[in-house]
Amino acid sequence: MAVNVYNPMVVQSDRTVLLEVDNPRYQEARDALARFAELEKSPEHIHTYRLSPLSLWNAAASGLTADSIVAALTQFSKYDVPGNITA
Numbered sequence: 001m002a003v004n005v006y007n008p009m010v011v012q013s014d015r016t017v018l019l020e021v022d023n024p025r026y027q028e029a030r031d032a033l034a035r036f037a038e039l040e041k042s043p044e045h046i047h048t049y050r051l052s053p054l055s056l057w058n059a060a061a062s063g064l065t066a067d068s069i070v071a072a073l074t075q076f077s078k079y080d081v082p083g084n085i086t087a
Helices: 026-033 053-061 066-076
Strands: 009-011 016-020 038-041 046-050
Touching: 009 066, 016 026, 026 066, 053 066
Parallel strands: none
Antiparallel strands: 009 016, 016 046, 038 046
8 A cells, every 4th residue: 555645635435535624735636626526524624525426427528537537536645546436
């Protein structure tokens, strides 16, 4: 398992993504995530996003590919992206 403690995102197998607000890469990760995930909760320190069928459909309709979504998740994730997410 690769670990990059400087990245702001944790991708979970239940299709939720946790995003640390106090991370220097927060804004860049938030902008990437907003293109294909829905914001569910935004308390002070950790925001929760969800990869839903609708958010992924909207991303595809706007021209994003599955590969570009997986690349963004991988780029900003602290840990390896779960296999069921990449599939």
